[in-house]
Amino acid sequence: MVVFNAGRSPFDRFLDLSRLSELQGIEEDATHVSFGALTTFRDMEDCPAVHRHLPNLVKSARATGALAIQNRGTLGGNIANASPAADTPPSLLAYGAELELVSSRGRRRVAYEGFHRGYKQMDLAPDELVARILVPKPQGLGFHFFRKVGTRQAQAISKVCLAAYARIEAGVVAEFRVGLGSVAPVPARARHAEAIIQGAALRALPVEAACTELLKDISPIDDIRSTAQYRARVAQNVLRQMLGELAAV
Amino acid sequence: MIGNSAIRKEGRAKVLGRSRYTDDKTFRCVLHGATVRSDVPHGILKAIRFGEGIPWKEFTIVTAQDIPGENIVAAIVPDQPFLVPVGGEIHHAEEPVLLLAHPDKYLLEKARRAISLDVEELPATLDVASSDRVFKEINILHGDVDSIWAQAAHVVEADYRTEAQEHLYIEPNGMLAIVAHGDHQDQVTVCGSLQCPYYVHKALVHLFNLPGDKVRIIQMDTGGAFGGKEDYPSLIAGHAALLAWKAGKPVKLIYDREEDMAATTKRHPSRTHVKAAFDANGLLLGLDVDFTLDAGAYATLSSVVLSRGAIHAGGVYRCPNTRIHARAMATNTPPSGAFRGFGAPQSLFALERHMDVCAAKLGLDPAELRRRNFLKLGDTTATGQLLKEDVDLAGLMDRTLADIGYTEKRKLFAAANETDTPIKRGVGFSVFMHGCGFTGSGESYLASVAGVEGLADGRVAVLAASTEIGQGKDTVFSQIAAQALKIPMDMVEVAQPDTKVVPDSGPTVASRSTMVVGHLVEDAAYAFKQALIQQGFLTEPYAPEVFREAVKRSHARLGSMKCYAQYHNPPHIVWDDKTYQGDAYPTFSWACYAAEVAVDTVTYEVKVEDFVANQEVGRVINPVLAAGQIEGGVAQGIGWALWENVEWKHGRMANNQMTNYIIPTSMDLPRIRVGFLENPHPAGPSGAKGLGELPMDGPAPATLNALQNALGPLRLDEVPMTPERLMDRMEVARG
Ligand SMILES: Cc1cc2nc3c(=O)[nH]c(=O)nc-3n(C[C@H](O)[C@H](O)[C@H](O)COP(=O)(O)OP(=O)(O)OC[C@H]3O[C@@H](n4cnc5c(N)ncnc54)[C@H](O)[C@@H]3O)c2cc1C
Numbered sequence: 001m002v003v004f005n006a007g008r009s010p011f012d013r014f015l016d017l018s019r020l021s022e023l024q025g026i027e028e029d030a031t032h033v034s035f036g037a038l039t040t041f042r043d044m045e046d047c048p049a050v051h052r053h054l055p056n057l058v059k060s061a062r063a064t065g066a067l068a069i070q071n072r073g074t075l076g077g078n079i080a081n082a083s084p085a086a087d088t089p090p091s092l093l094a095y096g097a098e099l100e101l102v103s104s105r106g107r108r109r110v111a112y113e114g115f116h117r118g119y120k121q122m123d124l125a126p127d128e129l130v131a132r133i134l135v136p137k138p139q140g141l142g143f144h145f146f147r148k149v150g151t152r153q154a155q156a157i158s159k160v161c162l163a164a165y166a167r168i169e170a171g172v173v174a175e176f177r178v179g180l181g182s183v184a185p186v187p188a189r190a191r192h193a194e195a196i197i198q199g200a201a202l203r204a205l206p207v208e209a210a211c212t213e214l215l216k217d218i219s220p221i222d223d224i225r226s227t228a229q230y231r232a233r234v235a236q237n238v239l240r241q242m243l244g245e246l247a248a249v
Numbered sequence: 250m251i252g253n254s255a256i257r258k259e260g261r262a263k264v265l266g267r268s269r270y271t272d273d274k275t276f277r278c279v280l281h282g283a284t285v286r287s288d289v290p291h292g293i294l295k296a297i298r299f300g301e302g303i304p305w306k307e308f309t310i311v312t313a314q315d316i317p318g319e320n321i322v323a324a325i326v327p328d329q330p331f332l333v334p335v336g337g338e339i340h341h342a343e344e345p346v347l348l349l350a351h352p353d354k355y356l357l358e359k360a361r362r363a364i365s366l367d368v369e370e371l372p373a374t375l376d377v378a379s380s381d382r383v384f385k386e387i388n389i390l391h392g393d394v395d396s397i398w399a400q401a402a403h404v405v406e407a408d409y410r411t412e413a414q415e416h417l418y419i420e421p422n423g424m425l426a427i428v429a430h431g432d433h434q435d436q437v438t439v440c441g442s443l444q445c446p447y448y449v450h451k452a453l454v455h456l457f458n459l460p461g462d463k464v465r466i467i468q469m470d471t472g473g474a475f476g477g478k479e480d481y482p483s484l485i486a487g488h489a490a491l492l493a494w495k496a497g498k499p500v501k502l503i504y505d506r507e508e509d510m511a512a513t514t515k516r517h518p519s520r521t522h523v524k525a526a527f528d529a530n531g532l533l534l535g536l537d538v539d540f541t542l543d544a545g546a547y548a549t550l551s552s553v554v555l556s557r558g559a560i561h562a563g564g565v566y567r568c569p570n571t572r573i574h575a576r577a578m579a580t581n582t583p584p585s586g587a588f589r590g591f592g593a594p595q596s597l598f599a600l601e602r603h604m605d606v607c608a609a610k611l612g613l614d615p616a617e618l619r620r621r622n623f624l625k626l627g628d629t630t631a632t633g634q635l636l637k638e639d640v641d642l643a644g645l646m647d648r649t650l651a652d653i654g655y656t657e658k659r660k661l662f663a664a665a666n667e668t669d670t671p672i673k674r675g676v677g678f679s680v681f682m683h684g685c686g687f688t689g690s691g692e693s694y695l696a697s698v699a700g701v702e703g704l705a706d707g708r709v710a711v712l713a714a715s716t717e718i719g720q721g722k723d724t725v726f727s728q729i730a731a732q733a734l735k736i737p738m739d740m741v742e743v744a745q746p747d748t749k750v751v752p753d754s755g756p757t758v759a760s761r762s763t764m765v766v767g768h769l770v771e772d773a774a775y776a777f778k779q780a781l782i783q784q785g786f787l788t789e790p791y792a793p794e795v796f797r798e799a800v801k802r803s804h805a806r807l808g809s810m811k812c813y814a815q816y817h818n819p820p821h822i823v824w825d826d827k828t829y830q831g832d833a834y835p836t837f838s839w840a841c842y843a844a845e846v847a848v849d850t851v852t853y854e855v856k857v858e859d860f861v862a863n864q865e866v867g868r869v870i871n872p873v874l875a876a877g878q879i880e881g882g883v884a885q886g887i888g889w890a891l892w893e894n895v896e897w898k899h900g901r902m903a904n905n906q907m908t909n910y911i912i913p914t915s916m917d918l919p920r921i922r923v924g925f926l927e928n929p930h931p932a933g934p935s936g937a938k939g940l941g942e943l944p945m946d947g948p949a950p951a952t953l954n955a956l957q958n959a960l961g962p963l964r965l966d967e968v969p970m971t972p973e974r975l976m977d978r979m980e981v982a983r984g
Contacts, residue, residue, distance in 0.1 A: 006507065007358050151854075151911045151971070151972065152913060152914055152917045153914065156911070160852075224896045224903050224909050225904075229976075229977075230853075230972065230973045230976055233980075234851070234853070234972075237850075237851040237852065238851060238852070241671065
């Protein structure tokens with residue numbers, strides 16, 4: 001829309017999805033919360049099941065644009081817009097989300113991690129739509145963390161965004177995923193940092209080792225919003241803050 | 250009337266959406282205009298090429314060749330062309346080269362992109378440090394500064410810099426032009442979003458080589474300006490008028506946000522070196538300031554911006570030996586221009602930061618060092634201006650420090666910052682002044698005129714070219730006239746600035762509208778009343794209804810009666826442009842601002858958590874409007890201090906969108922606590938002084954001084970101190 005208004009869009013024909021009821025609605029079953037691609041940020045903010053099970057997604061939605069954007073923008077659009085700075089993808093990565101894609105050839109279900117293949121490149125055929133976003137419900141004792149760093153407190157595009165989910169079992173980190181925005185060409189999982197923390201005791205988290213490993217997970221750049229150096233350092237700092245809070249659970 | 254918070258005259262129309270901005274005015278046959286710009290910062294324009302697939306015959310096309318008069322924007326130094334001719338030199342990357350008009354906006358945009366320029370590129374000077382072209386140089390000398398370095402107990406020197414700032418008025422620039430072709434001479438009319446109708450008028454008189462009465466400039470409702478609609482509108486009005494003149498149809502030339510941010514003026518970036526000497530008691534012995542502004546590609550208003558910056562460079566301190574060397578340098582970037590504060594925020598940032606740096610070196614509290622050196626009644630400033638008002642800067646400072654809780658908070662935060670909390674807090678402040686009205690001989694040179702006219706229905710109209718740009722000028726002029734005439738405000742109308750109707754009351758700049766023009770309005774109102782009395786229509790005392798009947802009768806008998814007042818320099822104000830000595834301003838407004846900040850050391854983000862803005866601005870005419878000016882200026886000042894960063898790429902602004910040029914939202918600002926101390930001054934109506942620019946001067950140094958307090962010794966020498974820059978400084982300090 002912004003690109004179109006600025007006269008820089010190469011396209012002048014559009015498909016309106018807004019009335020496709022198959023793409024609407026938030027559903028909850030025993031194992032998943034699933035979102036139609038047309039779910040708005042506002043819908044997520046208003047849904048008790050999302051608050052209860054996926055609080056990071058509520059925070060992502062609240063941190064997105066202005067109220068007007070939250071009322072109109074959709075989760076499917078946020079994903080398929082494929083911006084590395086988008087604010088819901090880090091939370092979706094941290095929760096291990098999956099996507100359901102549809103075309104006239106049928107449906108397929110893919111892990112969200114791996115969906116973004118390169119800057120603005122997706123595992124999405126030209127005739128495919130994102131139909132639903134399926135997020136497994138965290139089980140057991142969970143720790144949720146989300147922090148967006150924009151330059152201002154509202155209406156900012158992320159310079160660093162970090163979402164994390166950890167499942168804690170008997171004082172040990174049994175499951176751990178970190179999603180990051182704005183620090184790589186695509187929304188990124190922090191696989192290396194996660195590996196350091198996975199299985200560690202809360203009392204003795206190898207925080208500094210994880211922060212060092214994080215640099216292998218990211219490839220930030222200098223652009224008009226920030227610098228590579230800032231993004232890397234702040235991603236490490238936010239990870240350190242998050243692990244500090246995790247250790248205090 | 251004066252001293253009351255009368256509600257804004259134009260407020261109702263604005264709230265109800267009834268105001269008419271330039272783009273709201275339209276005609277069926279109107280054409281849309283577009284500007285083709287050079288895209289290299291320096292070069293020779295060799296040829297203009299028109300691409301394929303565009304019906305060029307349908308377009309009105311204007312190049313430098315079409316210009317009927319002078320292809321130069323009338324200004325202090327006439328050096329800027331309206332359009333670069335083929336064979337001419339391109340001085341910056343947003344320079345207008347060709348104009349297009351067409352009824353279809355979308356086709357117009359396609360056509361604009363289909364034009365390409367052949368340019369022989371030349372090496373560009375993009376950094377002011379490597380420029381050797383001087384637009385203006387000023388030396389202010391007082392005492393002999395070189396004689397005191399050896400005898401001083403402390404000499405402290407440092408460098409400071411400030412970056413460009415975009416005005417981001419809510420309404421982008423725009424003009425609508427209509428040209429009537431006459432038998433002998435054309436009549437050019439331009440309506441638009443602008444600050445200074447008579448600047449535009451003068452520019453168009455030269456552009457079309459027409460007598461003054463054949464050019465008419467009308468200010469439409471204007472959505473903010475802040476100095477950004479002071480000189481550039483002359484260019485846009487000229488462009489719109491050239492297209493309308495060639496097309497024989499009205500032409501609208503409205504910039505969108507991206508074009509406005511990239512092409513129009515910004516605050517001058519500055520570099521300042523300050524060297525200060527103190528005796529063993531912390532008394533200032535000498536001050537040596539080297540102040541450089543990046544003027545961009547053309548001279549525009551830079552000489553006067555430099556002048557204000559230089560005069561304010563010595564701040565509010567008594568100093569027997571001062572040298573201020575100031576230069577405005579040319580670079581191949583779009584010309585810098587006027588922006589609230591006009592050079593003073595830049596030099597005051599350097600000095601007020603430096604005072605805190607010196608205090609640390611001398612082992613004194615910043616308040617104590619300042620207290621020992623404040624100017625007082627009977628002292629002279631760097632330009633040798635004798636202070637004839639009883640300024641109590643220590644009182645102003647003490648009150649501000651008490652309001653923010655300076656002493657307690659410094660103790661409290663020092664202890665808390667010692668712990669491992671990621672949030673570090675600090676408090677800091679600045680003390681400063683702002684000269685009211687034009688600098689030096691500016692006001693006597695302008696010799697502004699304002700008037701009051703009786704209307705048929707018994708009300709009066711204020712006649713002035715001063716523009717309402719959101720600051721409340723219409724309301725304040727009405728209050729002043731109503732007070733002088735002893736009538737209610739709704740019996741006063743303020744005429745729309747239209748050069749056919751209103752006299753030249755000068756530009757709406759320099760915090761001069763209330764103090765200088767308001768005073769003329771007051772004089773004209775008294776003269777009007779006197780005239781009614783002398784002609785036998787009115788006797789004092791009278792009730793408002795009696796006044797209304799008197800005006801009606803005078804109108805019926807004599808037609809519209811107008812009384813004018815003109816500015817005359819008071820004989821006690823003396824200024825010498827050659828030596829830069831004398832009374833730089835009729836008077837100054839004085840202020841002390843204090844900020845409390847919290848730094849998140851995880852993200853290097855700074856939040857201003859509390860802000861106190863106390864000032865002495867003479868008599869306050871409308872407290873709500875005055876407080877609004879202060880709050881807005883403080884918001885703009887905090888934005889400049891922390892976030893508003895113009896990203897330059899090959900001499901162009903790369904982040905020319907509101908998404909990426911970060912101004913604060915209400916979430917980013919604290920409640921701003923505004924206080925006025927009133928000390929009426931004879932220079933203004935009922936004792937009012939200027940206040941519009943003042944609030945821009947103090948927030949940046951106060952905020953960075955607070956940062957210094959929160960974080961300890963760090964190189965905090967630059968604004969905006971973005972999180973990225975703060976991180977760099979903290980990492981360097983950590984080693
Ligand atoms: C002022 C502003 C501020 C913003 N701030 C933020 C912010 O802070 N954080 C953030 O994350 N985002 C932000 N955005 C971006 C915005 O959130 C996303 O662009 C939005 O989610 C898009 O939703 P939409 O439904 O409008 O998608 P559209 O804009 O309609 O579509 C976006 C892209 O996705 C494709 N698409 C949409 N739906 C589907 C589908 N179901 N299947 C396949 N392809 C699809 C479209 O073809 C298009 O290419 C901001 C945008 C604006 C204009």
